[in-house]
Amino acid sequence: MFEELLDNYLRFLESLTVEHFIRLFWFYIFFEFMRYFLLEFFVLNLWKLSKLWNKKKYAKAKKEFHFEYPLVSIIIPGKNEGKHLYKLVQSLNEQTYKNTEIIVVDDGSDDDTPTIGRDLEKAGRLDVFIRNEVRGGKASGANTALRFTKGKYIVHLDADCSYDRDAIEKIIIPFYLDKDVAGVGGNVMVRNYDESLVTTLQAIEYYDTISIGRVVTSYLGIYRIISGAFGAFRADALEQVKGWDIGPGLDGDITVKLRKLGYKIKFEQEAVCLTSVPNTVKKLTRQRLRWDKSLIRFRVRKHKDVLIPNQAFSFLNFFAFLENITYNLLLNFKWYFYLGDMLINYRSMLVNIIITNVLLYTLTNFFKFVVYSLYRARTNASYTYFLIYIPCMVFYFGYYLRVVRTIAYIQEFFFKQSYKDPWNPSKTSVHAKKMNL
């Protein structure tokens, strides 16, 4: 059986011509290989060169930052996060940059978060602890925290994360490199990478899409999502956009709002944050459905004006949106088109086409993972640990995430399901839906 399959496959390879190869694997060549390898690799090198080129500029910015020594307000909104607070505050108290204030907002927790928070406040480990008796949602929690801040820069964190000793310092410096920068995203890595296969695959995914992918989009000026786990903002810019809007997907939304005002958004690879990711397929699916719905809700619906030429039109914003919509939404459906194309035209070769696709993607993944290690700031585990899991990535990325994304898009596009997500209290979602927010 296997020998017959192998024999058949080798015959298929022998018969492949260049034209034939392009016809059969156009999806991989034109979309995946071009965008996610060639372009990425090219930009990464440019970025690396510019980093060397700008070394002095960076040192000057760092000096300027330390000379000014601005107050940085760290805000941590959340519900039932008491158990994480001590560890988090400990990692924040360890920071190399000391002129910070820590503001925790307890958004209607029903566990012992208020007791823990008040104790930490009393002990002077955090500056302000705010308790909202009734849950208002992540956005209102963050906005409440914002009212209590005094800093020039606001760093938004998730309570279940921890941070490198120099993370706060590193995430603020980009503001001094370019005065138009209003937001900087931190580099998020997976803390529990060895907990299960699901977390290991996510760790590889984060190394690729965040540690590398965001360097590329940031360099191209189309970086579009400052993750809620670790992001820094200029306080005056946040004041201009009047804080966060209702989620889910509020971190991407605020980034767009800032970009629409003409501000630049940057990614700082060396500002490292460790987070715990979902450890089961069920939890991961739920998380990704929520994330993916926000593409429709925010890009296609709420901020569709970015695509329309008007007075506030910005080519970079347009390009960032187009890239996002093309590669996430259209490409997702184009893949089904490719599948249909193969099914209709090359049904007899389908097994060989799938095998080749898997091999092509796996080879690319291996190559990327190894070569890109030269471009990552650091990892929180040995590279070799992940190598044996790389073959799984094609199924994780190419099949599992694609299916989840398709479901999310359909749910949101046709049924506006994100407004029913219990992640947000319904009292707020009902208004957001009415106002198309």
Add this chain to the structure above:
Amino acid sequence: MAELKVNREESLVEFAGFKFLLINSEDGLNVDRVQFHNAVIIDGNDRAFIRQIVRRIRSDNQPDIYLKPIFILKGININDPFVNKLVDGTLFSLDQIELIIPEVERILTKTKDLHFTNSLSFEAQMIEKTISFMYTCEIQDLEPIPYIYSSNNYSYPILSVNFRQRDEHIALDILEIAEREGIFDSTYIDRIYLCPSCQGGHLTYREVCPKCGSSNSTTEDIIHHFPCAYVGPLSDFTNEIDDQLDCPKCNKRLRHIGVDYDKPSVLHECKACDHKFQDFNVKAKCLACTTDNLVEQLKGKEIRKYSLTKKGELAAINGFVSTSKDIEEIIGTVKFETFVTMLKYEIERLRQTEGASNICAVHLSNPSQIYSKMGSEVQKVLLKDLVKVIRSNIRSSDIISFQSSSTIILSMNEIPTRIAKRILSEIIDMLKRLIATTFKDIDVEFEYEVIKLDYKLSPQLHIQQLTKAFG
């Protein structure tokens, strides 16, 4: 019928053989004169004057003065609860003096029951003074009264009169000691909080900024607008034109709390340091020393009602020489409880071995006479000397303890009883010689007892047997 003689020049009123000191002006009082009279009558309308006189008499250290009955002439209404607890009655005129004679007689008779000793410590002295007064006036309970002039806000007049206002907290410590000594039983009345710096109870509680401690702050409700998630103080939403609430972020009008907005918390802003916060710190400023204390740092004290026990009554009659703490401080001794524990172990040991161990007691037969002639420092010297002599004549493994200020008990383990008796007899001789040379005017009488330990009996029974002969 007895004749009433009033000599205003001499400030003397005589009736039925009793001499009353008539006090009608502050300057006229020399408290020493009180001791030559049977009672005191204060003639005056000035409440402050009356309060002053009563305080001076009751806070004196001589029983001949502080125990004397005090009456107030003219019967003005003294609405000072502190003074009311310290006087024995009122008269509308001297013609009514006959009515107070039984009271004076009773107090003076009860005073004669008392033996006064010089107590070993200030605490013991205050306890003795309080219980003597309670005994003579037949007061069973020492009740706290809420009193605005007390630094603790509660006062025990009989005891507190001995202290200046700022030192009244000492009364609470003394009462705790007296209860530990078995002089009083107590029941809970209230709880007070005192300044940790000066022990004052006059505190003003304020909500202050957790950052700088200032009480100067403003407070505003925080509003959460549901549709756009804007969160801000009420003033952000206030519309000056029509007094309605409009969202500064999305310009929508706020209509219905709970439907399109709510007020999840409040925002306090310190006007001194601009700190914004949700929870105040509560601080208690001491009005006496101006220290600003966090409420967690305040010293909590229980206010209790104290009732005199039988032991307390006996202590009032026989004199109260020392507290356990006073004698525990004497070097070379162990606490009585420790002695009993070690005795228990020794009895247990004897159950398994066939040794012979003993406990002994040395008792001062006439403690009232001795202690009344000595000051507290000399008393301490005497006790230290006694312990020193005993310690140098017994083995280092044997232990010494005070059962009371007049009874020393010690162990003599692994030694025949007859030898123990001989050693103790020699010790007594030495003690007598020591007293004769060191304290020449004092005649000290000793009794002593030695018993062999019996493993069938408890430690308590051994001690009862050992000291029963001393009465």
